[in-house]
Amino acid sequence: MIKTLLKKQIYEMFAFFYQSGKSGKRRSKLVLAGYVLLMTYLAAVMLLMFFQAANALCSPMTEAGLTWLYFALMGIIATALGVVGSIFFVHSGLYQAKDNELLLSMPIIPSQILFVRMAGLYGIVWGTEALVMIPAFIVYWMEGNRRISCVIAETLILFIFPLLALAISCILGWLIGMLSAHIGVRGKSFLSTALALIFLVGFYSFFMKAYSYLQLILVKKEALGGIMKYALYPLYQMGLGAAGSIPAFLRFVLIVLACFGTIYLLIGKSFVKILTSRQGNAKLQYKEKKLTVSTKSVTLLKKEFRRFTGSSTYMLNCGLGTVMLLFVTGFVLFKGAWLRELVMQIFGKESGMGMAFCCLMLCIMVTMNMTTAPSVSMEGKNLWIVQSMPVLAWDVLKAKLMLHLLITVIPAVPAAVCLMTVLESGLVAGVLVTGVILLFILLTASMGLALNLKFPNLDWANETVAVKQGIGMGLAMFGSWAVLMILSGIYYAAGRYFSTELYLICVIIIFAVADAWLVRWLKGRGAEILETL
Amino acid sequence: MLKIEHYTKSYGNKKAVDDLSLHILPGEIYGFIGHNGAGKTTTIKACCGILQFDSGEIYVDGISIRENPLACKKRLAYIPDNPDLYDFMTGIQYLNFVADIFGIGAVDRQTKIHQYADAFDLTADLAQPVSAYSHGMKQKLAIISALIHDPKLIIMDEPFVGLDPKASYLLKETMRDICKGGGAIFFSTHVLDVAERLCDKVAIIRGGKLIKSGTMEEVKGDMSLESVFLELEERHD
Numbered sequence: 050m051i052k053t054l055l056k057k058q059i060y061e062m063f064a065f066f067y068q069s070g071k072s073g074k075r076r077s078k079l080v081l082a083g084y085v086l087l088m089t090y091l092a093a094v095m096l097l098m099f100f101q102a103a104n105a106l107c108s109p110m111t112e113a114g115l116t117w118l119y120f121a122l123m124g125i126i127a128t129a130l131g132v133v134g135s136i137f138f139v140h141s142g143l144y145q146a147k148d149n150e151l152l153l154s155m156p157i158i159p160s161q162i163l164f165v166r167m168a169g170l171y172g173i174v175w176g177t178e179a180l181v182m183i184p185a186f187i188v189y190w191m192e193g194n195r196r197i198s199c200v201i202a203e204t205l206i207l208f209i210f211p212l213l214a215l216a217i218s219c220i221l222g223w224l225i226g227m228l229s230a231h232i233g234v235r236g237k238s239f240l241s242t243a244l245a246l247i248f249l250v251g252f253y254s255f256f257m258k259a260y261s262y263l264q265l266i267l268v269k270k271e272a273l274g275g276i277m278k279y280a281l282y283p284l285y286q287m288g289l290g291a292a293g294s295i296p297a298f299l300r301f302v303l304i305v306l307a308c309f310g311t312i313y314l315l316i317g318k319s320f321v322k323i324l325t326s327r328q329g330n331a332k333l334q335y336k337e338k339k340l341t342v343s344t345k346s347v348t349l350l351k352k353e354f355r356r357f358t359g360s361s362t363y364m365l366n367c368g369l370g371t372v373m374l375l376f377v378t379g380f381v382l383f384k385g386a387w388l389r390e391l392v393m394q395i396f397g398k399e400s401g402m403g404m405a406f407c408c409l410m411l412c413i414m415v416t417m418n419m420t421t422a423p424s425v426s427m428e429g430k431n432l433w434i435v436q437s438m439p440v441l442a443w444d445v446l447k448a449k450l451m452l453h454l455l456i457t458v459i460p461a462v463p464a465a466v467c468l469m470t471v472l473e474s475g476l477v478a479g480v481l482v483t484g485v486i487l488l489f490i491l492l493t494a495s496m497g498l499a500l501n502l503k504f505p506n507l508d509w510a511n512e513t514v515a516v517k518q519g520i521g522m523g524l525a526m527f528g529s530w531a532v533l534m535i536l537s538g539i540y541y542a543a544g545r546y547f548s549t550e551l552y553l554i555c556v557i558i559i560f561a562v563a564d565a566w567l568v569r570w571l572k573g574r575g576a577e578i579l580e581t582l
Numbered sequence: 583m584l585k586i587e588h589y590t591k592s593y594g595n596k597k598a599v600d601d602l603s604l605h606i607l608p609g610e611i612y613g614f615i616g617h618n619g620a621g622k623t624t625t626i627k628a629c630c631g632i633l634q635f636d637s638g639e640i641y642v643d644g645i646s647i648r649e650n651p652l653a654c655k656k657r658l659a660y661i662p663d664n665p666d667l668y669d670f671m672t673g674i675q676y677l678n679f680v681a682d683i684f685g686i687g688a689v690d691r692q693t694k695i696h697q698y699a700d701a702f703d704l705t706a707d708l709a710q711p712v713s714a715y716s717h718g719m720k721q722k723l724a725i726i727s728a729l730i731h732d733p734k735l736i737i738m739d740e741p742f743v744g745l746d747p748k749a750s751y752l753l754k755e756t757m758r759d760i761c762k763g764g765g766a767i768f769f770s771t772h773v774l775d776v777a778e779r780l781c782d783k784v785a786i787i788r789g790g791k792l793i794k795s796g797t798m799e800e801v802k803g804d805m806s807l808e809s810v811f812l813e814l815e816e817r818h819d
Binding site: 332333334335336337339340341342343344345347348349351352355356359360429430431433434436437438439440441580581 | 630631632634651652653655656660662664666667668669670671672673674675678679680681682683684685687688691692695696705706707708709710
């Protein structure tokens with residue numbers, strides 16, 4: 050039974066690979082190969098990134114006699130990544146899977162259902178943590194530490210360690226589930242978004258200061274090492290175990306199994322009860338009041354806005370840029386002088402390089418907003434509504450573009466204006482930078498929409514699939530970065546031959562042409578595609 | 583009101599509907615019957631302008647759906663077999679959205695929503711998110727949204743599935759009222775008793791081909807519609 054259920058779970062997890070989200074049919078070998086290539090590329094980029102991080106940490110740590118701390122630090126990164134990657138799947142994966150009721154109605158022991166669901170979650174956490182831990186072990190081996198006992202312990206750690214992150218994810222996911230049961234749909238979305246943002250801010254703050262923490266650890270290694278041995282006891286044992294200590298490895302295994310086992314038992318106790326009892330929210334009483342009348346364009350925009358704010362997954366994955374741009378504005382307002390000093394120190398007083406760099410940073414933040422990239426997929430089974438209504442397909446697409454523009458332009462303009470004012474770039478340069486950013490926002494919006502029309506996924510049961518696993522989303526994001534990389538590369542290589550202002554004018558022309566072409570494509574071919582999806 | 587001429591639709595090499603012609607006049611309730619996979623939904627979706635087709639023509643109120651889909655869609659309302667509505671909206675938000683799209687005035691929409699929501703016992707639930715609705719409630723909401731803009735033609739795919747007896751009765755009455763007012767109804771159903779009692783005309787489709795159509799009397803004669811349907815199915819096996 051478990052084998053059959055596991056096969057179903059694995060097929061469900063990888064269905065987007067084999068099955069077309071548009072037609073539900075099996076993908077062609079060529080498309081499948083394309084998907085595999087893209088995923089391999091993404092995994093390779095991540096592996097390389099963590100390989101570099103491990104490379105920077107390993108030597109100083111091992112030389113300082115703190116090998117355990119090297120593994121512990123990599124373990125912290127892996128755990129954080131594993132928790133971030135799985136926390137939002139916990140509640141939906143365990144309790145809201147659409148086949149829960151079907152499985153419960155079959156002669157299957159509920160604990161087997163839970164086991165299979167947990168196995169699916171374990172797969173997600175393992176896949177995420179492996180991106181960190183595999184490079185960590187490889188770097189350690191490259192340093193000449195290739196004792197067979199170490200390699201065996203590390204291989205086992207690779208499979209046992211994710212249970213710790215899974216236990217943490219289960220606790221947090223359960224808490225989110227408990228909290229969200231008492232608030233409405235929109236409140237739930239905002240709560241999930243806020244929690245995830247707090248988590249991400251903490252995660253990135255740690256990363257920003259990682260180097261200074263490392264310096265601190267190296268300087269005060271004995272004192273801090275002593276404290277951290279207790280504070281990070283499971284990771285301390287894991288680190289010692291990975292470095293070859295068998296008793297430490299056994300202690301680590303015991304701790305992880307105890308943690309995970311306790312959580313598993315607790316969830317197991319309430320699993321069927323939660324599945325078979327619907328708590329529900331208090332019924333809202335309808336009070337008739339005057340209805341607002343809007344034009345078609347406004348009502349379609351409102352619809353997009355409601356969809357966006359009604360989903361924490363959508364907001365978190367496609368609207369982070371808004372938060373970052375607002376943060377930049379606030380930061381520049383309070384720390385403007387310091388920032389100006391820093392930019393002048395790095396790029397010199399007269400150079401336009403500082404201005405170009407700030408423009409690039411704002412553009413990178415703009416790429417964190419990608420609402421259009423999954424917006425067609427998000428229609429899912431609701432697509433018939435706009436298709437059967439007397440509304441132009443272009444109007445539907447325009448509303449999707451407008452949402453993207455509104456939530457990005459509104460925070461981007463003050464961020465650009467504040468930044469350029471602080472840098473004293475002058476009116477012309479300020480206008481040019483703002484122009485580049487605005488046209489780049491339109492470029493990312495229309496590129497995301499065009500890619501989603503080309504690669505839609507309408508057959509999803511969980512919106513996470515539409516948002517996170519869409520090929521259009523990945524292509525739009527990497528495509529935007531590629532555009533920025535190419536333009537920055539050209540400026541870096543040949544910037545000394547022309548003024549920054551002239552270069553910005555050229556970029557404006559390029560973006561304007563690309564925008565015009567993309568919008569024209571969306572109005573024509575894009576609208577046709579939407580009508581026939 | 584709805585004229586289907588030599589409509590053909592293929593999926594790959596397989597013809598889902600082959601050379602289908604039907605004519606639904608104003609004031610008629612037209613039933614569309616066939617086994618699962620016969621081509622009913624494929625035909626219905628093409629009539630609503632949400633599915634392209636290979637050949638033939640479909641006219642709504644004399645306007646070609648291929649050439650002027652928007653004008654056709656203004657005149658018709660579509661209720662699918664599985665009403666997947668916007669889960670992120672409340673019932674009232676969805677109805678207001680539909681009213682906005684069809685350009686219904688403030689007073690008119692208020693009156694219509696009040697009238698139909700009361701009739702279908704959905705008023706108390708209009709503030710709830712659609713995600714909290716049962717299948718039947720979603721079906722009712724889809725029906726109300728179809729009625730509030732006074733369409734000349736209503737196209738429905740299995741409209742009685744999931745409806746409670748009262749709502750089912752009310753829908754039948756509303757269908758008759760619309761036809762009395764000069765509108766037309768084209769709907770598919772597997773409930774042959776309902777079709778027999780409700781429809782003026784009926785068409786039976788099998789394997790994408792029209793095998794019989796006409797007034798109810800022409801199609802069934804002295805037999806029941808169920809007997810005729812089963813006999814035709816056997817004959818074509």
